[in-house]
Amino acid sequence: MKAALTEKALALGFDLCRITAPDAIPYAAEQLGAWLAAGYAGDMDYMHATKDRRCAPHTLWPEAKSIIILGMNYAPAGDPLALLSDRSAANISVYARHRDYHDVIKGKLKQLASWLVAQAPETEVKVFVDTAPVMEKPLAAAAGLGWAGKHTNLVSRRFGSWLFLGAIFTDLALPPDAPEQNHCGSCRACLDICPTHAFPAPHHLDARRCISYLTIEHKGHIAPEFRAAMGNRVYGCDDCLAICPWNKFAQAAREEKLQPHADLLAPKIADWLRLDDAGFRRLFSGSPVKRIGFARFLRNVLIAAGNTQDEDLLPLVESKLEAESSLIRAMAVWAVGRLAPKARLHELAAAQQWREADPAVAAEWLFALEQEARHAS
Ligand code: B12
Numbered sequence: 001m002k003a004a005l006t007e008k009a010l011a012l013g014f015d016l017c018r019i020t021a022p023d024a025i026p027y028a029a030e031q032l033g034a035w036l037a038a039g040y041a042g043d044m045d046y047m048h049a050t051k052d053r054r055c056a057p058h059t060l061w062p063e064a065k066s067i068i069i070l071g072m073n074y075a076p077a078g079d080p081l082a083l084l085s086d087r088s089a090a091n092i093s094v095y096a097r098h099r100d101y102h103d104v105i106k107g108k109l110k111q112l113a114s115w116l117v118a119q120a121p122e123t124e125v126k127v128f129v130d131t132a133p134v135m136e137k138p139l140a141a142a143a144g145l146g147w148a149g150k151h152t153n154l155v156s157r158r159f160g161s162w163l164f165l166g167a168i169f170t171d172l173a174l175p176p177d178a179p180e181q182n183h184c185g186s187c188r189a190c191l192d193i194c195p196t197h198a199f200p201a202p203h204h205l206d207a208r209r210c211i212s213y214l215t216i217e218h219k220g221h222i223a224p225e226f227r228a229a230m231g232n233r234v235y236g237c238d239d240c241l242a243i244c245p246w247n248k249f250a251q252a253a254r255e256e257k258l259q260p261h262a263d264l265l266a267p268k269i270a271d272w273l274r275l276d277d278a279g280f281r282r283l284f285s286g287s288p289v290k291r292i293g294f295a296r297f298l299r300n301v302l303i304a305a306g307n308t309q310d311e312d313l314l315p316l317v318e319s320k321l322e323a324e325s326s327l328i329r330a331m332a333v334w335a336v337g338r339l340a341p342k343a344r345l346h347e348l349a350a351a352q353q354w355r356e357a358d359p360a361v362a363a364e365w366l367f368a369l370e371q372e373a374r375h376a377s
């Protein structure tokens with residue numbers, strides 16, 4: 001059965017298929033508990049709310065006897081770090097340059113699960129990808145798809161850092177696979193490259209400092225200390241993944257639905273500053289980017305604009321100073337502070353600052369003027 005299952009998984013487009021048991025990660029409860037207690041989850045309240053189920057797969061479904069873990073290669077064709085030095089371009093992380101992987105993987109997991117039920121009609125199955133409270137990385141490590149890299153993601157000898165993970169729980173008793181050895185050795189490239197110093201230690205990520213969290217999960221204003229370090233990263237970040245030496249064995253993704261959309265490969269920041277809500281929804285239809293909504297998206301684009309040092313973007317940035325969303329107005333003020341010559345900044349501040357009712361946006365005006373004064377002295 002196991003050989004036939006793997007063959008079917010590969011035929012459906014998965015690249016790895018291995019088995020583990022629901023009780024294979026007894027250490028996860030303590031580690032997840034410590035991570036949450038340290039506050040590293042930031043405002044991802046769902047991580048707290050689902051803690052008990054998340055670290056103990058058998059509580060999710062007590063009848064489950066085996067967990068089938070699937071990996072799908074989404075490696076890019078080129079170097080994802082290359083675009084970071086093009087300040088006129090916006091960078092969307094590799095995992096979001098194509099159709100939402102949740103949809104792609106969930107569809108295939110369901111197909112594989114149906115196939116399994118057809119082979120053993122008494123079998124029951126449940127499929128999970130990302131959104132369910134399942135600790136996919138430790139389970140994948142236990143199943144031997146790869147090992148837990150120091151950047152906290154699963155690394156594979158064949159696919160480097162570029163694997164999406166998904167799981168099928170079943171009440172069928174399948175023989176578990178052995179875990180993979182850790183091959184990080186003394187390397188710490190992923191820890192050192194992180195632009196926002198989000199790793200307090202190897203294997204520990206403070207999500208509150210991670211650009212992926214800040215640009216995707218974080219609903220509020222992004223703290224000033226992270227803005228310059230974000231560079232042109234508008235949605236997610238790939239630095240720690242891309243630098244991993246194990247990527248040298250990775251081949252570009254073969255799955256048709258994971259091929260990048262041409263207009264997300266090197267989009268111009270100026271073009272994205274011209275988007276309105278409807279244009280945003282059209283451009284990101286079927287993409288995970290759409291889920292953050294227009295206000296958060298523009299918040300991120302304005303930070304990228306502020307990092308361009310391109311004064312030509314100023315009229316577009318200024319046009320956002322009157323936006324309805326305070327998230328957008330706040331980052332428009334910050335970007336104006338970065339791009340406008342002194343006289344223009346003071347002119348705009350004089351016109352806008354005192355009629356700003358939102359305290360956070362008003363504070364951005366003070367911050368911009370303070371920064372300018374410090375720069376001038
Ligand atoms: C919450 C979440 C995030 C958060 C927090 C990330 C994190 N590292 O926890 C944020 C928003 C920051 C995030 C970012 C990204 N994510 Co995310 N995310 C998740 C999610 C939903 C839960 C992860 C989780 O449980 N975190 C809690 C921590 C405590 O769990 P953990 O990292 O597994 O922690 C283990 C270690 O701390 C370890 N540990 C502790 N001490 C020690 C010591 C040693 C020696 C060892 C070996 C281990 C160890 O033990 C813990 C468990 O036992 C999963 C989907 C899922 N359901 O699993 C996707 C998932 C992890 N994300 C994924 C991806 C692709 C990303 C991004 C690359 C997206 C991007 N390009 O922007 C970034 C990568 C950032 C990074 N360096 O991790 C993929 C990773 C695939 C893979 N190959 O590993 C997943 C699995 C989604 C999927 N289905 O494919 N993500």
Ligand code: SF4
Nearest residue numbers: 194210211237239240
């Ligand atoms: S995704 Fe980027 S910001 Fe987050 S830990 Fe990795 S390098 Fe740091």
Ligand code: SF4
Nearest residue numbers: 149150184187190244
């Ligand atoms: S970059 Fe180095 S330390 Fe980080 S996951 Fe890859 S091999 Fe491990």
